[in-house]
Amino acid sequence: xxLLEYQGKQFFASFDIPVSxxxxxxxxxxxVAAAERIGYPVVIKAQVHVGGRGKAGGVKLAAxxxxxxEHAGNILGLDIKGHIVRTVWVEFASxxxxxxxxxxxxDRSAKKHLGxxxxxxxxxxxxxxxxxxxxxxxxxxxxxxxxxxxxxxAWVEAAKLNPAATDGAVDILLKLYRAYTExxxxxxxxxxxxxxxxGEVHALDAKVTLDGNAQFRHEGWEAFEATQVRDExxxxxxxxxxxxxxxxGTVGVIANGAGLAMSTVDIVNQVxxxxxxxxxxxxxxxxxxxxxxxxxxxxxxxxxxxxxxxFGGITKGDEVANGIVTALGRVKIDAPIVIRIDGTNAxxxxxxxxxxxxxxxxxxxxxxxxxxxxxxLAAK
Amino acid sequence: xxxxxxxxxxxxxxxLTGSQGRFYGLRNRDYGTQVVAGVNPKKAGTDVDGIPVYAxxxxxxxxxxxxxxxxxxxxxxxKAAVLEAAEAGMELVVVITEGVPAQDExxxxxxxxxxxxxxxxxxxxxxxxxxxGKANIGITxxxxxxxxxPVGIVSRSGTLTYQALYELKLQGIGVTTCVGIGGDPxxxxxxxxxxEAFEADPxxxxxxxxxxxxxxxxxxxxxxxxxKMTKPVSAYIAGVTAPPGTKMGHAGAIVSGGKGTAAAKMxxxxxxxxxxxxxxxxxxxxxxxxxRGL
Numbered sequence: 001x002x003l004l005e006y007q008g009k010q011f012f013a014s015f016d017i018p019v020s021x022x023x024x025x026x027x028x029x030x031x032v033a034a035a036e037r038i039g040y041p042v043v044i045k046a047q048v049h050v051g052g053r054g055k056a057g058g059v060k061l062a063a064x065x066x067x068x069x070e071h072a073g074n075i076l077g078l079d080i081k082g083h084i085v086r087t088v089w090v091e092f093a094s095x096x097x098x099x100x101x102x103x104x105x106x107d108r109s110a111k112k113h114l115g116x117x118x119x120x121x122x123x124x125x126x127x128x129x130x131x132x133x134x135x136x137x138x139x140x141x142x143x144x145x146x147x148x149x150x151x152x153x154a155w156v157e158a159a160k161l162n163p164a165a166t167d168g169a170v171d172i173l174l175k176l177y178r179a180y181t182e183x184x185x186x187x188x189x190x191x192x193x194x195x196x197x198x199g200e201v202h203a204l205d206a207k208v209t210l211d212g213n214a215q216f217r218h219e220g221w222e223a224f225e226a227t228q229v230r231d232e233x234x235x236x237x238x239x240x241x242x243x244x245x246x247x248x249g250t251v252g253v254i255a256n257g258a259g260l261a262m263s264t265v266d267i268v269n270q271v272x273x274x275x276x277x278x279x280x281x282x283x284x285x286x287x288x289x290x291x292x293x294x295x296x297x298x299x300x301x302x303x304x305x306x307x308x309x310x311f312g313g314i315t316k317g318d319e320v321a322n323g324i325v326t327a328l329g330r331v332k333i334d335a336p337i338v339i340r341i342d343g344t345n346a347x348x349x350x351x352x353x354x355x356x357x358x359x360x361x362x363x364x365x366x367x368x369x370x371x372x373x374x375x376x377l378a379a380k
Numbered sequence: 381x382x383x384x385x386x387x388x389x390x391x392x393x394x395x396l397t398g399s400q401g402r403f404y405g406l407r408n409r410d411y412g413t414q415v416v417a418g419v420n421p422k423k424a425g426t427d428v429d430g431i432p433v434y435a436x437x438x439x440x441x442x443x444x445x446x447x448x449x450x451x452x453x454x455x456x457x458x459k460a461a462v463l464e465a466a467e468a469g470m471e472l473v474v475v476i477t478e479g480v481p482a483q484d485e486x487x488x489x490x491x492x493x494x495x496x497x498x499x500x501x502x503x504x505x506x507x508x509x510x511x512x513g514k515a516n517i518g519i520t521x522x523x524x525x526x527x528x529x530p531v532g533i534v535s536r537s538g539t540l541t542y543q544a545l546y547e548l549k550l551q552g553i554g555v556t557t558c559v560g561i562g563g564d565p566x567x568x569x570x571x572x573x574x575x576e577a578f579e580a581d582p583x584x585x586x587x588x589x590x591x592x593x594x595x596x597x598x599x600x601x602x603x604x605x606x607x608k609m610t611k612p613v614s615a616y617i618a619g620v621t622a623p624p625g626t627k628m629g630h631a632g633a634i635v636s637g638g639k640g641t642a643a644a645k646m647x648x649x650x651x652x653x654x655x656x657x658x659x660x661x662x663x664x665x666x667x668x669x670x671x672r673g674l
Contacts, residue, residue, distance in 0.1 A: 106482060108565050108596070108597075109597075109600065113486065143483070143487040143491075144487060144490045181483055184483050186482060211481050211483065213481045213482065214483065217456070217481075255539075256539055257539025258537065258539075258563065259536070259563070262537075262592065262593070262618040262622060263540060263659065263660060265622065266642075266659065269620070278622075311539050311542050311543050312521075342543070343521070343524055343542060367659065368661060
């Protein structure tokens with residue numbers, strides 16, 4: 001779950017990481033009122049789930065109420081890469097002496113936490129990594145040991161930050177590591193981490209991705225969940241508890257298991273079609289789940305055919321077939337359906353479907369044949 | 381022979397008294413697995429269809445000689461369950477549970493590796509392990525696998541594992557052991573661990589590897605195959621056409637920053653001499669060719 005900047009800053013602040021005072025607002029009047037409380041100059045920042053806000057005109061400095069009114073008016077409603085700005089964050093504009101980069105994430109190869117720190121902040125870290133890899137100081141942290149102050153200090157020294165920033169950086173990094181581990185984040189990134197002319201170190205931005213699997217132990221996450229941006233199809237699937245990713249093709253895909261669903265999307269592409277989505281209905285494909293999945297697919301106006309790909313392991317083919325038939329009785333499906341059932345009790349499943357076969361519902365014995373048929377139907 | 385588990389393996393189920401644990405525990409026993417105990421501190425002294433329930437894994441081991449544990453505990457309790465199994469000296473801890481927080485996984489992987497080197501974790505979020513005809517620990521439907529070898533399977537995906545077992549069965553090809561390592565960010569057992577074991581197993585003559593986008597586990601496996609393996613390998617990678625940055629179901633299956641793409645993985649594997657199929661059926665057919673040529 002990706003947090004908006006202001007949520008990331010709230011998250012950081014709950015771990016005592018210094019951030020600028022600010023307020024999240026949704027109207028121009030509230031933006032001006034917030035700026036008056038905070039004191040000028042302020043920065044007005046678009047709150048969207050995409051990068052490149054600055055270039056798109058989504059970050060502006062305002063020295064007084066008139067400028068705040070003007071910029072907030074321009075930014076609210078702005079379209080940044082397809083994301084409409086509904087909220088802006090108004091914060092006191094900090095004086096910046098130097099800009100650094102700091103982050104924690106999991107290194108899946110090393111199976112350890114990876115901290116990255118660079119004196120070259122404020123820019124895309126990928127660009128720094130490519131052009132000047134030595135400018136990034138890395139530290140691998142065993143989760144059992146955690147990050148010690150001694151290790152953090154050596155790491156900061158290795159990154160060659162301004163010596164005036166050392167104590168402040170060590171303090172922030174220790175807190176950021178706590179936020180990352182105890183806060184159950186997949187990523188905690190500060191870019192830029194700034195050194196002020198007055199010597200304080202401070203998080204000027206916040207990029208936080210939380211691990212959805214840990215939601216059960218964090219009550220406060222519901223507020224974050226409420227601002228997640230999904231397209232209509234994704235929201236409908238999310239409400240039904242389905243694993244769904246919207247794509248831009250015409251063949252609706254339903255499969256059981258993430259691997260098989262990915263594989264189904266691949267095979268549709270391989271035979272010349274374009275999948276409309278990735279949808280994993282999981283292991284227990286009962287009528288309820290199947291009906292929900294068909295509804296979600298059916299509501300996508302781009303879908304011209306539907307490919308249901310089921311491998312019966314524990315889930316039996318006949319139960320799946322019954323589920324599909326029941327679902328069809330409940331949902332009026334507009335696009336023709338092609339089904340492939342294999343594995344446990346596949347024969348019985350195919351027999352059940354045979355009784356209902358029509359132009360709108362056909363069964364194919366293999367994944368490849370079913371994909372070809374679905375793609376042909378979508379092209380009609 | 382098989383790797384990691386066989387007909388002599390005695391298994392304790394942590395969470396046998398829950399609905400999932402009971403269903404699969406009994407199913408595994410019906411398959412022929414030695415399901416010798418369940419663990420639940422609140423239900424010690426009772427039994428599940430004749431399988432005795434103990435308060436702790438240590439007590440279950442003491443009473444039954446179990447060496448492997450299978451975990452069906454809900455995600456919030458997995459960290460403690462894995463640690464308990466390791467402390468009790470289990471040689472293998474198979475974690476079926478999905479939805480385990482990544483911070484917990486990273487912690488218990490490193491903790492067990494350091495303090496309990498004799499314990500191997502498999503999973504979390506995996507279908508388990510089956511040595512067809514000998515032992516089935518987890519949620520794989522045993523009847524879709526043909527016993528006897530000569531193929532070993534290692535896979536990051538559940539349903540694609542079943543697909544692979546089934547395609548080989550249709551061709552009359554048996555499997556020594558099929559290991560589902562799971563799709564989570566910190567899998568306890570890696571592709572390389574399994575490839576190493578298959579390479580050392582005299583009955584396994586060829587290996588089928590099923591990977592997914594994300595991470596670099598397949599690339600590392602390719603390097604191992606290139607430098608350390610003598611047995612032929614066929615492979616399939618799911619997610620060739622997944623859009624970058626999109627999380628596709630598995631916590632691990634995400635392409636970020638151009639890394640971990642299916643194309644890069646397929647290239648690395650092909651470069652290591654692996655026969656790479658474009659879909660599961662093709663990978664199965666390639667394995668048939670390999671087996672016929674043995």
